[in-house]
Amino acid sequence: MPTMLTDVFRGHPIHLPHSHQPDFTSLSELPDSYTWTPKDDPLLDAAPCPPAASENIPLIDLNHPDAANQIGSACRTWGAFQIANHGVPLELLQGIEFLTGSLFQLPVQRKLKAARSDTGFSGYGVARISSFFNKQMWSEGFTITGSPLNDFRKLWPQHHLKNYCDIVEEYEEQMQTLASKLMWLSLTSLGVSEEDIKWATANPDLNWAQSALQLNHYPVCPEPDRAMGLAAHTDSTLLTILHQNNTAGLQVFRDDLGWVTVPPVPGSLVVNVGDLFHILSNGLFKSVLHRARVNQTRSRFSVAFLWGPQSDIKISPVPKLVSPVESPLYRSVTWTEYLRTKATHFNEALSMIRNHIDE
Numbered sequence: 367m368p369t370m371l372t373d374v375f376r377g378h379p380i381h382l383p384h385s386h387q388p389d390f391t392s393l394s395e396l397p398d399s400y401t402w403t404p405k406d407d408p409l410l411d412a413a414p415c416p417p418a419a420s421e422n423i424p425l426i427d428l429n430h431p432d433a434a435n436q437i438g439s440a441c442r443t444w445g446a447f448q449i450a451n452h453g454v455p456l457e458l459l460q461g462i463e464f465l466t467g468s469l470f471q472l473p474v475q476r477k478l479k480a481a482r483s484d485t486g487f488s489g490y491g492v493a494r495i496s497s498f499f500n501k502q503m504w505s506e507g508f509t510i511t512g513s514p515l516n517d518f519r520k521l522w523p524q525h526h527l528k529n530y531c532d533i534v535e536e537y538e539e540q541m542q543t544l545a546s547k548l549m550w551l552s553l554t555s556l557g558v559s560e561e562d563i564k565w566a567t568a569n570p571d572l573n574w575a576q577s578a579l580q581l582n583h584y585p586v587c588p589e590p591d592r593a594m595g596l597a598a599h600t601d602s603t604l605l606t607i608l609h610q611n612n613t614a615g616l617q618v619f620r621d622d623l624g625w626v627t628v629p630p631v632p633g634s635l636v637v638n639v640g641d642l643f644h645i646l647s648n649g650l651f652k653s654v655l656h657r658a659r660v661n662q663t664r665s666r667f668s669v670a671f672l673w674g675p676q677s678d679i680k681i682s683p684v685p686k687l688v689s690p691v692e693s694p695l696y697r698s699v700t701w702t703e704y705l706r707t708k709a710t711h712f713n714e715a716l717s718m719i720r721n722h723i724d725e
């Protein structure tokens with residue numbers, strides 16, 4: 367029986383030093399513990415030198431006949447792109463956004479009833495990556511995997527539950543189908559087809575995949591330029607599909623451009639390449655470093671669908687992308703092993719599993 371995401375941190379507790387959530391609305395000044403300087407994050411103010419032209423991640427129409435190549439090119443240069451005509455109904459995007467807003471609007475004491483424990487996976491809390499930073503992030507989150515019923519019943523009365531659980535389940539189903547379509551489209555652009563990835567084709571109906579939903583809230587902030595919503599990180603996933611409300615905040619990093627803000631395009635979705643897809647593509651696809659900034663006038667919400675393989679599946683560079691010249695850059699790893707490595711080594715996790723080829 368493969369490890370489910372719910373078991374990933376069992377026996378591997380993640381203790382978050384600042385798990386106490388403030389009532390963000392009551393703060394008119396940024397407390398020192400929320401004030402970030404380049405000492406707290408060396409990439410905080412990273413800007414290109416000389417300043418770069420205004421470039422952004424591409425917006426790709428999934429109905430375009432050349433979509434696969436456009437996606438492949440975005441995965442190589444940015445590790446991120448936006449998609450339109452993705453087939454996810456607008457009402458469902460509005461539904462998950464409404465649910466996210468209603469959840470975070472609840473009083474802190476109620477949200478804490480569904481707090482995530484040190485060894486737990488789902489529930490309410492600060493970002494898991496908080497333990498790697500000295501400063502606190504201006505955000506709150508809620509992680510869901512599978513049915514959210516157990517956690518939701520701690521938050522809402524019975525009559526809301528069915529509707530909210532239906533929205534989450536429908537959203538997870540649609541995202542799962544979309545993520546798989548995006549994976550195969552991007553692999554096609556590398557000349558990799560379904561016969562080349564046995565673990566995916568041996569388990570039809572996406573039985574080989576698992577996922578989590580991360581709901582994020584970035585409240586209005588009195589001093590946004592000195593605060594950080596979610597610090598720079600890469601996702602551990604194969605792919606992450608992100609819905610953001612109509613408020614900018616997500617930024618992606620490119621060595622040559624510095625931080626680039628991803629503008630919200632109503633109805634479209636952002637896709638990030640995660641570390642496992644970087645490994646699978648033998649480094650051809652970039653796992654994108656990204657973060658979320660906050661602002662003074664509008665709350666921001668995002669819903670990240672984090673998608674990866676079941677835990678009995680070992681991910682390693684696709685043999686077709688490996689040759690005597692292009693040796694495998696990484697050893698094989700399951701998602702569970704990788705999440706645990708990431709929980710201890712954070713942004714160094716990829717280099718921990720990199721093969722060191724003697725020159």
Ligand SMILES: C=C1C[C@]23C[C@@]1(O)CC[C@H]2[C@@]12CCC[C@@](C)(C(=O)O1)[C@H]2[C@@H]3C(=O)O
Pocket residue numbers: 371493494495509578580599600601602603670672705708
């Ligand atoms: C499956 C997962 C990926 C994630 C850790 C988690 O167990 C659930 C939350 C995910 C998230 C969302 C915010 C950024 C991130 C780095 C984190 O701390 O929690 C990601 C994790 C990840 O992709 O590694």
Ligand SMILES: O=C(O)CCC(=O)C(=O)O
Pocket residue numbers: 580582596601608610615616617656657658667668670
């Ligand atoms: O809120 C955002 O735009 C980013 C969220 C994110 O990176 C995540 O949940 O992993």
Ligand SMILES: [Fe+2]
Pocket residue numbers: 599600601606656670
């Ligand atoms: Fe992320």
